[in-house]
Amino acid sequence: MSELCPRFEKAMEIVSKRWVGLILSELLNGKKRFSEMETDLPISGRLLSDRLKMLEKEGIVERNIYSEFPVRIEYSLTEKGEGLKPVINEIQNWSDVWITPEEVQDQITEK
Amino acid sequence: MSELCPRFEKAMEIVSKRWVGLILSELLNGKKRFSEMETDLPISGRLLSDRLKMLEKEGIVERNIYSEFPVRIEYSLTEKGEGLKPVINEIQNWSDVWITPEEVQDQITEK
DNA sequence: ATAAAAACTTACAAAAAGTAACTCTTAAAT
DNA sequence: ATTTAAGAGTTACTTTTTGTAAGTTTTTAT
Numbered sequence: 112m113s114e115l116c117p118r119f120e121k122a123m124e125i126v127s128k129r130w131v132g133l134i135l136s137e138l139l140n141g142k143k144r145f146s147e148m149e150t151d152l153p154i155s156g157r158l159l160s161d162r163l164k165m166l167e168k169e170g171i172v173e174r175n176i177y178s179e180f181p182v183r184i185e186y187s188l189t190e191k192g193e194g195l196k197p198v199i200n201e202i203q204n205w206s207d208v209w210i211t212p213e214e215v216q217d218q219i220t221e222k
Numbered sequence: 223m224s225e226l227c228p229r230f231e232k233a234m235e236i237v238s239k240r241w242v243g244l245i246l247s248e249l250l251n252g253k254k255r256f257s258e259m260e261t262d263l264p265i266s267g268r269l270l271s272d273r274l275k276m277l278e279k280e281g282i283v284e285r286n287i288y289s290e291f292p293v294r295i296e297y298s299l300t301e302k303g304e305g306l307k308p309v310i311n312e313i314q315n316w317s318d319v320w321i322t323p324e325e326v327q328d329q330i331t332e333k
Numbered sequence: 334a335t336a337a338a339a340a341c342t343t344a345c346a347a348a349a350a351g352t353a354a355c356t357c358t359t360a361a362a363t
Numbered sequence: 364a365t366t367t368a369a370g371a372g373t374t375a376c377t378t379t380t381t382g383t384a385a386g387t388t389t390t391t392a393t
Contacts, residue, residue: 206233
């Protein structure tokens with residue numbers, strides 16, 4: 112019987128929440144605006160908004176407001192957020208080795 | 223505007239599905255039986271069953287049946303599954319550095 | 334035949350995600 | 364002064380996933 116490390120469990124809870132991985136990989140390429148992320152990622156505005164708030168609350172993402180016309184808001188990673196780069200990189204490495212072009216199409220289902 | 227790599231997207235979809243990370247970290251410690259995982263992880267039998275089927279279908283987990291009394295079924299990682307070790311390790315590393323004992327308690331919410 | 338242990342399933346309620354239309358803020362143009 | 368437009372969300376509502384607990388199946392020792 113193994114013991115679960117609570118810090119690991121918490122980290123996993125954040126990182127494996129749906130869309131968080133894609134948002135992180137987007138922001139690892141530099142700061143982004145809300146609408147840019149909405150365009151680049153297959154995620155709706157509602158959930159993008161929820162996730163960015165959650166990530167800001169966890170200290171992973173920063174929100175910067177520029178009072179121009181029209182208002183510009185940029186999201187970027189904090190140091191804590193940048194710290195997740197190796198995680199994203201390892202997922203990229205694994206997918207390069209193990210995900211074949213054919214299975215990319217498939218839906219993931221358990222049945 | 224960045225382009226999303228479809229293999230990366232697919233990998234992220236698998237890995238970031240709820241509970242998958244914890245199941246992988248459990249199996250990285252060696253083969254496990256259904257009931258052991260049910261005991262060790264905060265996941266119900268229904269979802270554990272769903273996730274193991276999905277991971278088997280994706281070629282990440284292997285299911286071995288031993289016809290004893292009572293029947294024994296052991297789950298283990300395939301080579302593809304073992305390949306995810308660096309991903310899990312990097313999440314562990316990040317949590318060691320960035321998750322403080324205080325925030326372990328907190329629920330993750332976006333509001 | 335009966336019983337018992339492990340490994341699932343089923344049924345149903347609760348929470349999260351998907352979708353599309355709508356609001357809010359600010360300033361530039363008329 | 365009013366209208367317009369752009370970016371950044373929010374709301375209302377439907378569909379999927381999850382959570383929970385009780386029930387089922389399979390195998391073989393007695």
